[in-house]
Amino acid sequence: xxxxxxxxxxxxxxxxxxxxxxxxxxxxxxxxxxxxxxxxxxxxxxxxxxxxxxxxxxxxxxxxxxxxxxxxxxxxxxxxxxxxxxxxxxxxxxxxxxxxxxxxxxxxxxxxxxxxxxxxxxxxxxxxxxxxxxxxxxxxxxxxxxxxxxxxxxxxxxxxxxxxxxxxxxxxxxxxxxxxxxxxxxxxxxxxxxxxxxxxxxxxxxxxxxxxxxxxxxxxxxxxxxxxxxxxxxxxxxxxxxxxxxxxxxxxxxxxxxxxxxxxxxxxxxxxxxxxxxxxxxxxxxxxxxxxxxxxxxxxxxxxxxxxxxxxxxxxxxxxxxxxxxxxxxxxxxxxxxxxxxxxxxxxxxxxxxxxxxxxxxxxxxxxxxxxxxxxxxxxxxxxx
Amino acid sequence: xxxxxxxxxxxxxxxxxxxxxxxxxxxxxxxxxxxxxxxxxxxxxxxxxxxxxxxxxxxxxxxxxxxxxxxxxxxxxxxxxxxxxxxxxxxxxxxxxxxxxxxxxxxxxxxxxxxxxxxxxxxxxxxxxxxxxxxxxxxxxxxxxxxxxxxxxxxxxxxxxxxxxxxxxxxxxxxxxxxxxxxxxxxxxxxxxxxxxxxxxxxxxxxxxxxxxxxxxxxxxxxxxxxxxxxxxxxxxxxxxxxxxxxxxxxxxxxxxxxxxxxxxxxxxxxxxxxxxxxxxxxxxxxxxxxxxxxxxxxxxxxxxxxxxxxxxxxxxxxxxxxxxxxxxxxxxxxx
Amino acid sequence: xxxxxxxxxxxxxxxxxxxxxxxxxxxxxxxxxxxxxxxxxxxxxxxxxxxxxxxxxxxxxxxxxxxxxxxxxxxxxxxxxxxxxxxxxxxxxxxxxxxxxxxxxxxxxxxxxxxxxxxxxxxxxxxxxxxxxxxxxxxxxxxxxxxxxxxxxxxxxxxxxxxxxxxxxxxxxxxxxxxxxxxxxxxxxxxxxxxxxxxxxxxxxxxxxxxxxxxxxxxxxxxxxxxxxxxxxxxxxxxxxxxxxxxxxx
Numbered sequence: 001x002x003x004x005x006x007x008x009x010x011x012x013x014x015x016x017x018x019x020x021x022x023x024x025x026x027x028x029x030x031x032x033x034x035x036x037x038x039x040x041x042x043x044x045x046x047x048x049x050x051x052x053x054x055x056x057x058x059x060x061x062x063x064x065x066x067x068x069x070x071x072x073x074x075x076x077x078x079x080x081x082x083x084x085x086x087x088x089x090x091x092x093x094x095x096x097x098x099x100x101x102x103x104x105x106x107x108x109x110x111x112x113x114x115x116x117x118x119x120x121x122x123x124x125x126x127x128x129x130x131x132x133x134x135x136x137x138x139x140x141x142x143x144x145x146x147x148x149x150x151x152x153x154x155x156x157x158x159x160x161x162x163x164x165x166x167x168x169x170x171x172x173x174x175x176x177x178x179x180x181x182x183x184x185x186x187x188x189x190x191x192x193x194x195x196x197x198x199x200x201x202x203x204x205x206x207x208x209x210x211x212x213x214x215x216x217x218x219x220x221x222x223x224x225x226x227x228x229x230x231x232x233x234x235x236x237x238x239x240x241x242x243x244x245x246x247x248x249x250x251x252x253x254x255x256x257x258x259x260x261x262x263x264x265x266x267x268x269x270x271x272x273x274x275x276x277x278x279x280x281x282x283x284x285x286x287x288x289x290x291x292x293x294x295x296x297x298x299x300x301x302x303x304x305x306x307x308x309x310x311x312x313x314x315x316x317x318x319x320x321x322x323x324x325x326x327x328x329x330x331x332x333x334x335x336x337x338x339x340x341x342x343x344x345x346x347x348x349x350x351x352x353x354x355x356x357x358x359x360x361x362x363x364x365x366x367x368x369x370x371x372x373x374x375x376x377x378x379x380x381x382x383x384x385x
Numbered sequence: 386x387x388x389x390x391x392x393x394x395x396x397x398x399x400x401x402x403x404x405x406x407x408x409x410x411x412x413x414x415x416x417x418x419x420x421x422x423x424x425x426x427x428x429x430x431x432x433x434x435x436x437x438x439x440x441x442x443x444x445x446x447x448x449x450x451x452x453x454x455x456x457x458x459x460x461x462x463x464x465x466x467x468x469x470x471x472x473x474x475x476x477x478x479x480x481x482x483x484x485x486x487x488x489x490x491x492x493x494x495x496x497x498x499x500x501x502x503x504x505x506x507x508x509x510x511x512x513x514x515x516x517x518x519x520x521x522x523x524x525x526x527x528x529x530x531x532x533x534x535x536x537x538x539x540x541x542x543x544x545x546x547x548x549x550x551x552x553x554x555x556x557x558x559x560x561x562x563x564x565x566x567x568x569x570x571x572x573x574x575x576x577x578x579x580x581x582x583x584x585x586x587x588x589x590x591x592x593x594x595x596x597x598x599x600x601x602x603x604x605x606x607x608x609x610x611x612x613x614x615x616x617x618x619x620x621x622x623x624x625x626x627x628x629x630x631x632x633x634x635x636x637x638x639x640x641x642x643x644x645x646x647x648x649x650x651x652x653x654x655x656x657x658x659x660x661x662x663x664x665x666x667x668x669x670x671x672x673x674x675x676x677x678x679x680x681x682x683x684x685x686x687x688x689x690x691x692x693x694x695x696x697x698x699x700x701x702x703x704x705x706x707x708x709x710x711x712x713x714x715x716x717x718x719x720x721x
Numbered sequence: 722x723x724x725x726x727x728x729x730x731x732x733x734x735x736x737x738x739x740x741x742x743x744x745x746x747x748x749x750x751x752x753x754x755x756x757x758x759x760x761x762x763x764x765x766x767x768x769x770x771x772x773x774x775x776x777x778x779x780x781x782x783x784x785x786x787x788x789x790x791x792x793x794x795x796x797x798x799x800x801x802x803x804x805x806x807x808x809x810x811x812x813x814x815x816x817x818x819x820x821x822x823x824x825x826x827x828x829x830x831x832x833x834x835x836x837x838x839x840x841x842x843x844x845x846x847x848x849x850x851x852x853x854x855x856x857x858x859x860x861x862x863x864x865x866x867x868x869x870x871x872x873x874x875x876x877x878x879x880x881x882x883x884x885x886x887x888x889x890x891x892x893x894x895x896x897x898x899x900x901x902x903x904x905x906x907x908x909x910x911x912x913x914x915x916x917x918x919x920x921x922x923x924x925x926x927x928x929x930x931x932x933x934x935x936x937x938x939x940x941x942x943x944x945x946x947x948x949x950x951x952x953x954x955x956x957x958x959x960x961x962x963x964x965x966x967x968x969x970x971x
Contacts, residue, residue, distance in 0.1 A: 006854040017842045040390055051466075232469065239466045247388025254393075274841075281838045282851070284799065285899065288823045289437050291855040349645065350391070350459045357394040357456055361449065365401060368441055376434040379823075380799040382838055383790055383911055423816060425803055427757055433818060512821045 007291060011298040014278070025267060026307040032260050033311025033359050034318070036253060038326070040351050041319040043246035050238045057231055059212055060204040061093075062219060065227045072198035077223055081204060084218050086211050092199035094188040098153065098181070103142040109181045111188030124167030130184050134167035138178035151181070156193030163187070204228075250358075257358060261366040268296075268370030279374055280382040289375045296371035297364075304360040312355065320345040391460030392542050395453060399535035402449050406528045409442045413521035420517055436514075439524070440505055446531070447498040454491040457538070458640055464545075474640040481544040483537055490534040496663065497527055503667050507687065511679040574625050574717050581621035585703050588614040589696060592665055596692040604688065607669030614699070615662045621706070622654070625717060629709035634717055654705050661698030664691045743810070745829075745907060745938055746773040746796055751805030751815075753791050765791035767963045768805070773940065773956070775906065778933045781942040782949045783960035789942040790911055792960070796940065797909045798826040827852070831900030833910040837892050839884040839899070845871070846880040849898045863902070870898045874928070890921045897928060907938035914945045922947050 015022050062081065064073035078090045094111035112126065124147045127133050133151055135143075145151045149165045169177040189196070204219075206212050216228035271279075279292055318324060416432050416439075461484065462474040471477050478484035501523055508516040591610045595603040623637050630642050630650060642651030668691045671684050709715070753766040766788040773779055773796070781789035794800050795807060798814055801822070807815050809825055817825070839848045849867040850860075871877040874894045879887065884895060893913075900908050910929070914922035922945065930953060933939045941948055949957060957969040 002857045002859055003855055006860060009860075010851070010854055013843070013847075236467055236469070243389040243464075243467075246390055247393060250390050250393060251388070277838075278840055281840055284832065284834070284838065285852040286823060286827045286903070287852075287855050288820055289434070290820070293437060293441055350463055353452075353456055353459060354391050354394055357398060357452070358390075361398065361452070362401075365405070365445065368445060369438070372438045372441060376437065378800060380791075380794040382836075383794055383799065383834065425801055425815065430801065509818075509820065512817055514818065 004294070007294050008298050011295050011302065014295075015299060015302060018275075022303060025264075026303055026310065028263065029260065029304060029307035029359070029363065030311040030314070032253075032256050033308050033355065034315045035256070036250070036358060037312050037315035037351075037355050038318050038324060039246055039249050039253070040355060041315055042324045043242045044348060044351055045319070045345075047239065047242040050242075051235060054231060054235050054238065057234070058203040059206050059209060059231050060216055060219075061229045062202040062204055062223075063227045063229065064201075065225055072194060073201055073226070075197050075199055077226065078202060080222060081202065081219055084215060084222070086206055086208060086215050088205035088207050089203075090205075091203045093201050093203050094185050094194070095200050096188065096192045098191075100142075100153075105138075105142060105179065107136075107139055107179045107181050109183065109188060109191065111185035112182055113185045124165075127163075127166055127183055130187055131163050132166045132184070133163040134169065134180075134182040135165055136169045136177040136180040139181055140165070140168045153181075153191065155191045161187075161191060257362060261362050264363050265366045265370060268367040269373070271374055276374070276377075277382065280377050283377050283379040284382050292375035292377075293371060296367070296375060300364045300367050300371070301360075304363040308356065308360055311359075312352070316345070316347070389460065389464060391456060391463060395457060395460060396535075396539055396542065398449065398453055399538050402446055402453075403528075403532045403535045405442050406446060406531045409439050409446075410525050410528045412439055413524040417518060417521050420514075422513055422517075436509075436517075439521075440502075440509070443498065443502055443505065443524075447495075447502055450491060450494050450498060450531075450534075454488075454495070455643075457487065457491065458643060462640060462644070468545075473638055475638050477545075480546075481541050483541040483544060487534065487537045487541050490530065490537055494527075494530055494534055495659065496666070497530060499663050500667065500670065501527060503671075507671065507674070507680060507683065510683055511677075513679050515677045515679055516674070572620070572624050577621060577624045581617055582703075584610075584614045584617040585699065588665065588699060592668070592692050592696050592699075595668060596689060596696075601672055604669050604672045607692075608666050609669075611662045611665035611669070611695075614665075615658070618658055618702070618706075626654075626706045626710075628717060629713065629715060632709075632713065632715040650705070654702065657698045657702035657705065661695050661702055664695035664698065668692045668695060743775045744772055744808075745775045745777075745810065747771070747806075747808040748792075748796065749806040749808070751792075751795060751802045751807060753788075753795060753800070754803045757803065764963055766795070766802075769963075769965050771958065771965065771968070773907075773938065775938055776933070776936055777938055777955040778930070778953060779938070779940045779956045779958065780949045780951075780954050781940065781958045781960060782944060784944055786962070787944075787960040788963040789944075789958075789960050791963075793909055793911055793940065793942045797830045797832060798822045799832075827856070827903055829906045831903060831905035831908045833896050833900045833908065833913050835912040835915050837896040839892060839895055841885045842883060844881050845876065845884055845887070845895050848884055848895060849902055852899060852902050866904075867898070867902055870901050871895075874898055889917065890924065893917065893921060893925055894928075897925075901932075905937070907940060908932060910939075910941045910943075912943055912945070913941065914943060914948060919947065926951060 062073065062077070064071045064077075073092075075092060078092065081087060082090045096109055098107045098109050099105075100107060124134065135145060135151065139151075140146055143151060145165050147165055147168055150162055151165055152160050152162050155161050163183060167182075169180065183191070188194070194200075204215075206215050212230050212232070216230055219226060219228045282292065283289075318326065412435050416435065419428060420432060421429055458474055461477040465471040465473055465477045468476055468480045471480065478488070501520070504516055504520055504523070508514055508520055588610045591603060591606055595607050619639070623639050627637055627639055627642055628634055630647055631638075640651075641647060642654065643649060644651075668688050671688065674680050675684050748769055748771045751766060751769045752764070755761075755763045755765055769788075769792060771792075781792060783789045791800075795802050798809070801817075802815050805815065806813050809829060812825075814822060814825055840851070843851075846864070846867055849871065850863045853863045868877060868880065871880055874897060876891055876894045876898070879891060884892060887895065897908075900910075908929070913925055917925065926948060929939050929941065930951075933953075943949060952971075955971055957967075957971075958965055959967040959969070
């Protein structure tokens with residue numbers, strides 16, 4: 001054990017003696033790690049957020065499809081779904097997207113007539129009657145409308161509709177609530193010009209969650225122009241999309257990883273005359289090949305771990321404190337809300353392991369052969385030369 | 386194919402490792418053909434230098450394989466939501482049953498690579514490289530296994546389609562299912578417990594006598610009892626040990642104990658088991674090498690050390706596995 | 722050839738008469754060829770047989786290219802011969818793997834190189850301690866030993882200086898200290914006076930003589946008359962073109 005300690009100590013001092021070159025290497029490596037880990041952190045967090053949110057969504061949502069596109073669903077369908085065995089509640093939902101030309105953002109307007117259970121609650125209260133609204137933090141900030149303030153929207157006839165803000169959702173991390181506007185159900189209808197016998201879609205509850213797929217199938221058979229969507233399907237879709245997106249970007253950065261490995265190889269093979277002499281001297285004074293190999297191993301580990309940790313810390317700050325401003329557009333698609341929101345910081349051992357795999361391991365691997373070549377120097381080389 | 390970061394890293398990693406193994410084997414073949422310890426020619430010296438390269442590569446391969454085994458399990462766990470019916474890693478593996486063979490192959494590689502590294506360690510400490518031929522011949526056998534692992538892994542990931550409906554561990558490891566796993570889970574618990582502790586006791590006794598006795602038969606028996614204790618322990622983990630950790634009688638999954646919500650208890654559990662079995666195995670496997678003069682003394686010393694390690698690790702394993710059985714308020718007694 | 726054999730026999734009797742107990746190094750028909758079979762093949766040493774006893778002060782004398790440096794390297798277990806046997810304390814080291822060669826070297830030999838070959842940027846103390854880093858000795862023990870040696874050679878006060886800041890003479894003493902850290906049986910020096918002025922050369926030779934008087938075997942390869950004309954040399958081995966021409970024992 002003593003032996004390893006001493007060799008490690010020597011390696012550290014040796015690296016320090018050539019600190020500028022090593023810092024440059026760490027910097028390059030660190031950047032690669034930062035980019036990769038930013039990608040992984042961001043997608044992973046978004047995925048977690050989405051899943052967390054989806055956890056509270058309805059087991060089954062039924063939408064009407066017309067000409068391949070979503071249409072409003074007749075309230076009439078409720079009755080017909082209700083009688084299917086296994087179905088619990090059937091509740092109409094009124095909601096829609098609102099494009100705000102002022103800020104350029106898309107908001108989700110949700111009509112309520114009961115307590116909103118799943119979303120983190122707000123300062124203030126839920127709107128109880130007409131003329132009141134509760135806003136997500138993102139909307140509130142974008143429109144400069146806090147509690148007691150006023151929100152003016154344009155309805156389907158072009159008329160201004162004003163409502164007083166009675167609540168603002170607090171958690172900045174909540175994806176769903178950030179762009180949300182809660183108003184009374186009837187107001188949604190009038191805002192979007194929806195006919196009185198239609199709703200946006202239906203929230204269907206089932207008694208036994210393992211029966212959801214069966215019930216969904218029955219609904220489809222019963223009402224062929226509807227599209228029942230189960231919660232699981234949504235979860236899987238999100239999962240796949242995020243995996244796909246992060247995988248795609250990762251693949252693009254493969255080029256960066258390969259370039260880096262070539263750099264590592266080159267650096268390791270092209271030892272300076274100084275370094276060559278140092279190894280020659282060590283071998284002459286009694287260090288064995290395996291000692292030099294161990295030294296090279298520690299070198300690789302120290303450099304790559306330092307770069308790795310630095311890269312991860314910077315990526316962490318980038319994603320969780322600075323909103324991943326460099327990456328967000330590529331990953332989050334069109335529904336990026338212009339008001340920024342913060343992701344909940346989350347560090348997953350799995351992500352770190354994948355990152356280690358993609359960075360530290362290729363680095364150490366690409367330096368094995370060059371390290372060996374330098375370690376097998378003959379002890380009598382410096383005598384001859 | 387599912388483009389998941391973990392999958393990409395695993396596939397690329399396994400291809401790189403396979404390439405490294407093939408390279409090592411080719412070098413190894415050269416050494417097999419031309420090795421002559423009594424020659425002082427430059428060729429022989431070059432061959433001796435190459436042995437260092439192969440040792441370094443093999444160490445890295447082993448390290449990598451261990452790492453990738455954990456990464457594989459975690460990736461498979463992370464993917465489970467994509468498959469309908471999957472609730473954990475088991476479900477993902479069931480979505481394409483080749484996945485189980487990937488896991489078995491990785492376990493085999495762990496043992497085979499560790500044995501090679503141990504042989505290499507011994508060989509290097511004798512002044513005439515007595516095990517060279519055997520060592521590098523063995524390398525040629527390890528390479529196909531590593532390649533098989535890479536191939537199976539690729540086949541597994543390529544064969545995954547998100548719309549497969551799979552069953553989770555609840556079904557796989559349930560008493561009413563079919564297949565080996567459910568047979569293991571549905572084994573009556575009390576006899577299983579007895580078998581488990583008996584196997585451990587047998588192994589510890591064997592190791593103890595291997596340590597103390599002059600007669601070689603105990604040491605020759607050690608690899609057998611090591612493998613026995615390994616198989617029985619894995620069966621026991623699935624059968625009841627995991628249930629005790631989860632405090633749910635129907636939860637038999639061997640992978641969930643590696644997750645954070647169970648405080649990663651799976652790590653010390655599996656580490657002590659694998660390493661304990663390994664040292665027991667090695668103690669027995671080097672016994673025939675005592676015939677070689679230059680190795681004899683060293684092997685005697687190493688055997689003592691390894692046997693001791695083995696005993697300590699297996700005892701630790703038993704303690705960890707028994708902890709919840711003894712100390713938690715949960716009990717499977719009603720299921721006996 | 723007959724000359725040499727009878728001279729060697731005479732030497733053996735002579736040594737016995739002087740009561741030397743152990744033979745430290747024996748080379749039997751040792752040859753060293755660099756890059757064999759290639760266009761730049763070079764026969765450094767051909768068929769050299771030599772005996773060196775413990776406590777002897779030996780000088781390998783000859784012009785550059787005579788093979789004395791290569792012979793020194795072979796004796797000091799720095800390289801392996803192409804042919805022949807080398808016995809260190811009775812054990813044949815010619816075919817030993819590197820690991821064992823290094824073990825023997827660490828135990829028996831200390832080396833002083835022509836260019837000193839101290840590691841730049843590293844302190845005096847650490848340079849002296851380096852040869853023992855790959856061993857299981859505790860760092861504090863090595864440090865104490867190193868400081869003891871440095872003190873004996875009057876350079877302890879500069880132990881934390883980086884070696885490139887030392888004068889030639891001081892570096893020389895650091896190089897000697899490093900050669901002594903493993904308490905070797907023999908100290909080998911390759912052209913140690915090549916880059917030194919007369920005063921420093923005499924200093925070095927004097928230190929070597931003191932070490933010899935303490936019981937260490939000294940083997941110096943040199944073509945400097947300052948070295949090989951010293952009266953206290955026990956054995957003078959004259960080499961030319963890779964073979965031993967004459968061995969004079971005193």
